[in-house]
Amino acid sequence: MTGLVWKDMLVSAKTAKSYGLIILFYFVLGFLGTFEVTFITAFVSVLLIMLPLSAFSYDEAAKWDGYAVSLPLGRRRVVAARYLFTLLIVLVSLAVATLFSAFIALQGQSFLEPLSSALGTLGFGLFVLDVLLPLCYKLGPERARPYLYAVIFVPIIALFVAFRMGLHLDLSWLDALAARSELLVFALLALLPLSGAVLMLPSYLLSCRILDGKEF
Amino acid sequence: MTNCIEIKGLCKSYQDFSLKNVDLTLPSGSILGLIGENGAGKTTTIKCILNLVRRDAGEITLLGHDNVREEQAAKEDVGVVLDECFFHDSLRPRDVSRVLAPVFPAWDEKLFRAYLEKFDLPEQKRIKEFSRGMKMKLSLSAALAHHPRLLILDEATAGLDPVVRDEILNEFLGFIQDEDHAILMSSHITSDLEKVADYIAYIHQGQVVLCDSKDNILEQYGRVGCTAAQLQGIAPDDLLRVRKGAFGCEALVSDRTAFRRKYPGLLAERTSLEDIMLFLGKGEET
Structure with a gap:
């Protein structure tokens, strides 16, 4: 299984490098005050979370899945490797966000605020992946792509429509909470990626079931 | 083994x-x-x-x-x-x-x-x-x-x-x-x-x-080239497949030695896997 995780890392390396340069560029801009640092830490998570989805496209281009299933691993391990790679990406995103936050903290700004923003985005990204990974196994990366936009934009559109209809989402309690304790907000936001990680289990089982029924 | x-x-x-x-x-x-x-x-x-x-x-x-x-x-x-x-x-x-x-x-x-x-x-x-x-x-x-x-x-x-x-x-x-x-x-x-x-x-x-085994196939199978009239004289059971063309007929036999003994006037020659494949895939049954 580790061999397949290695494979995902190797084929994603070039994309990850270009993402790294983009992130660095935005971080410099953020450091110079052009962007909010909270935006940058959230941006890191969004970019890196795309890597597991790209891995499906690379595999499809190489027709890798049929070969992977012919190896002495079993289909479940093939799926497990992709989920393990996803978890690694999440950890890397978190590490990068922590590093940025620490750097910003050294300049006298809040450490927890940009990190909280990263946790929120990571949590959302994980929910997206929990839905998208089984869809990629079922439909392939190209046919699953519209669902990615749906998963991201449907909640945004729903919020917008609700706002236009006068249904205001009152988040002032978050500000009040942040004023009382930044740590409490951080802990609350940390629940998002944690629940996203917990939901990986049913998502993994669903992906296994889909791959079990697939013929190559 | x-x-x-x-x-x-x-x-x-x-x-x-x-x-x-x-x-x-x-x-x-x-x-x-x-x-x-x-x-x-x-x-x-x-x-x-x-x-x-x-x-x-x-x-x-x-x-x-x-x-x-x-x-x-x-x-x-x-x-x-x-x-x-x-x-x-x-x-x-x-x-x-x-x-x-x-x-x-x-x-x-x-x-x-x-x-x-x-x-x-x-x-x-x-x-x-x-x-x-x-x-x-x-x-x-x-x-x-x-x-x-x-x-x-x-x-x-x-x-x-x-x-x-x-x-x-x-x-x-x-x-x-x-x-x-x-x-x-x-x-x-x-x-x-x-x-x-x-x-x-x-x-x-x-x-x-x-x-x-490949050796058995190449040793035993044979290709017979003959005219339509000669083909009429061969018992259908002795032929596996037949191909008829404008200039003559060809047939595949499963035992060319036995065929030669039975039909000494006809030539049953060694054949290739490709020919056997063509006969079995495209030839007419007898």
Whole structure:
């Protein structure tokens, strides 16, 4: 299984490098005050979370899945490797966000605020992946792509429509909470990626079931 | 002698095609060549063996293990080369080793490098820069580097030039020197199989219509060239298939020595696998 995780890392390396340069560029801009640092830490998570989805496209281009299933691993391990790679990406995103936050903290700004923003985005990204990974196994990366936009934009559109209809989402309690304790907000936001990680289990089982029924 | 592959009553149905009761046996120390037209069922048979598609009925044993219930054990000593190279274009040969080493407990890094050297494959070059021949050699190196006992090859020599094909066929002959080893290879290039195969199975429209040792087939089968009038004088039971043309007739016989004895005036000459395939696939039944 580790061999397949290695494979995902190797084929994603070039994309990850270009993402790294983009992130660095935005971080410099953020450091110079052009962007909010909270935006940058959230941006890191969004970019890196795309890597597991790209891995499906690379595999499809190489027709890798049929070969992977012919190896002495079993289909479940093939799926497990992709989920393990996803978890690694999440950890890397978190590490990068922590590093940025620490750097910003050294300049006298809040450490927890940009990190909280990263946790929120990571949590959302994980929910997206929990839905998208089984869809990629079922439909392939190209046919699953519209669902990615749906998963991201449907909640945004729903919020917008609700706002236009006068249904205001009152988040002032978050500000009040942040004023009382930044740590409490951080802990609350940390629940998002944690629940996203917990939901990986049913998502993994669903992906296994889909791959079990697939013929190559 | 043990069997490396045993297939009994294999059935697999698609909407427009069915594999019907395929029985095949590959004894260790030998090469079994699978021939047949496009869409005859060769690749489906190999996919069933590798559990890439689910069989509807039948049993498949690889190196003594059921290929579904004991999939991991069954595949551990199997090397696979399919008709394409499945390694990502952005990878290099050394990356292939990094990926496959944890997959196969018996992965031999030195052996893999030795194959790369033998096949003149640069370790640092990206696969996207490789020719088709180089890609197939890389696939073969990867398939051989964990000391497999069984090689399964699906059209592995298709589209390669004669020099590369010869190089790869020699490698197969070297592999088979060990009596524990065996190779199952499907190919359209019947001349390749005439060079290396010990057994031939011909699949036609999802059924095995001929399965015997290559030597038996080439020694016994014969092609008779005759006129339409001469053809009339031959008992239909003595002929397997007939092809009638504007300039004469041709027939396939299953025992050319017996045929010569019975019809001394007619010439039954040695035939090739390609001719047998053409007769069985396209000839008229008598």
